[in-house]
Amino acid sequence: MKFAYTLKTAVNGLNARKSRSVLTILGIVIGITAIIMVMSLGEGAQNLILSQIQGIGSKTIAVVPGRQPNGISGAMSTLTDSLKNNDLTALRNKNNVPHAANVMPIVFSSQTIIYENNSYQATIFGATDFFAEIFDINPAEGRIFTQDEVNGYSDVVVIGSKVKDELFGASDALGQKIKIKGRNFKVIGILGKKGQSTFVNFDQAAIIPYTTVQQYLLGIKYFNRIIVEADAEANIDSTVQDIQSTLRNSHNITDPTKDDFYVETQAQAMQMVSTITNVMTLFLAAVAAISLLVGGVGIMNIMLVSVTERTREIGLRKALGATDKDILTHFLLEAAILTSVGGIIGIMLGLFFSFITSFILTNVLNLAWSFSFPVLAIILGLGVSTLVGLVFGIYPASQAAKKSPIEALRYE
Template sequence: MRLIYTTKTAWRGIRSNVSRSLLTILGIVIGITAIILIVSIGEGAQRLIVGEIQGLGANTIIIRPGKQPSGPTDVAGTLFADSLKNADVEALQRKENVPDLIAIAPALIITGSATHGRETYRPTIFGWDAEFMGSMMDVLPAEGEYFDEADIRGKASVAVIGSKVAKELFLSEDPIGKTIKIKNHAFRVVAVLPPKGQSAFFNVDEVVIVPYTTAQTYVLGIDYYNEVMVRVTDPDVVDESVYDITATLRERHNITDPTKDDFFVVTQQGVVDQISVILNILTLFLSSVVAISLVVGGIGVMNIMLVSVTERTREIGLRKALGAHNRDILLQFLIEAVLLTGAGGVIGIILGTALSYLAGIGVAQALSVSWEFAFPYMAAIEGVGVSALVGVVFGIYPARKASKKSPIEALRYE
């Protein structure tokens, strides 16, 4: 039997009851739509995060206190660890310890509100090096100037604020030269950042940056850092520098057993790899959950195919009376099932693509990020393949049932 005629016959079978065919493939459509949506958003998120992290510069290394977190509970341990102190920073700055280091910026996280007059706002407050942040985030002040090395050394009470902080605290007033209070300590605003939105780590518009030395001494009263950022001369020397940093800190902390390290070093590539792994696992997990709907959809297809075989018993009998072999009937119903689920797959891909495009626009607007729409080619190809496979798997039983019918019994069927 010629394949083209079989396909035409199968297609005619589907078209003879359009509404039933559409309802039959609904499960497949939903399943494939959801998979495309998840994979597309997953890929988009991955591109966004990886792009942001890579934007920090491939030559940036982050040192964090405490043990390397192996789960969410360990992150708190990192926040409260006090193993990175000023003496560590000074040791790392020495050329003989880390020869390729060109800049170092300790950072502290300050929780609390900022006030100006009667206005209060709860921004993200960092004790940091504003110039280091500026070059890392590729942002220059919209007004004023960043505080400098001298301000850091002199523990100056100065602050750089984000555009939203400026708007919330100063309304239409010009913030430059005015004072804000954080934990009862007054800071003079020296720069306002331009609107930039969400980055991988924080929202630049909602940030307040004060010198880390000032934050340590006057705001928090502590002698350690939450994080130390290091920039080295070239991305190629990152691995060597990580080795140098680790060796320097182990020596300073008298650590001989690497498992007892009270700090850990994170490179940009390491973060990218970690996030990629997490997102891939998440996408795979969600896709697996959604794949269950394909099984449910497949059972629906099988059910309707069985009904169709019963309804068309006389047609099967006629075809056999006219010379159709069992394999011809099997192929006809199998092609019908595959066409059904394949059509479901194609509709699902179109719907999933449209929805993920719209979701991308929504995410971009809600988080003020530049979201790059990612059409998941592989997922689309796999989607069509999987839906066709569902057709084969769930169509084979009804098709076999049809092919085994005796011609005379099928012709006599009322």
């Protein structure tokens, strides 16, 4: 039998029932559209998050106090005060960590900031002057604090754009005094609008020398994080090991399983984010795939109706010499053509909607989003939709092939 001619016959058969064919593939179209959108936007979201992590600097290593959380009981036993000043000194010692270009302690907290009659709940971020470089943020107005101000426990603050808007409105904030926990801080810098960064929303933050935060605002002697920047990406692994041995030494730990701190690198974070977004994308795609299943059942239903309607045609074809296999192929092809056309339309619609969404995210919400062309999803979508046609077409097609020619010809 001539495959190309059968294909043409099948297309003609579908063409003759245009509106029904279109309605039949709607389920497949919607399913594939949803899958393509989920895959494309998922990829875009992952790229956005990864680029933000990379924005912090791929040479950055974070030392976190407490035991690495392992389930709920692990999280409960974390010690939050294990990173102290002597650890900072030890890490800054070039003999201990030779490839550390910079070491910055961080303390954070949430506090109410008051200016005249206005108040705002801000994230207090205690750091050194190095924070601007590490997080790639620079003040739109004013300056950041200096190393001397850090060493001198100065009451100076750099505020985020939202903090400025909430407290000062349109009036000038630079040089004004704001109150945190009853203590006056001089505003020396205002950050530009940056939006949500990976870990901290700097728009809602007030950045103060960590010494001041520890001493006067929180009354603590420990750090929430110590950020170490390696001098080169190639030295990250050795620096991580140096940090671990230095801290074990200063904490008198001999058994690595008893560490009261752990080290996070950007590479790990990126891997973690990739894993999470991949799982989310797959999960959403699986939900979208349910609609494919529904679409497939619809195809099967319509094909069964079609087989009954075309009983005479089937009988005629058999009388003219069609074998069971010919009839089976014919109806399977019709189903597969239906679903693959549905798949192609779905892919185009999915790409279109993803592109529109990307456009809106980029131009309206000002995200550093890029449209991603999900090649794998397209191949998968086309394959899956054709497969749906074959799987759900096989039952109606075998019903058609089973018909005896005289029964079929007698059918009115």
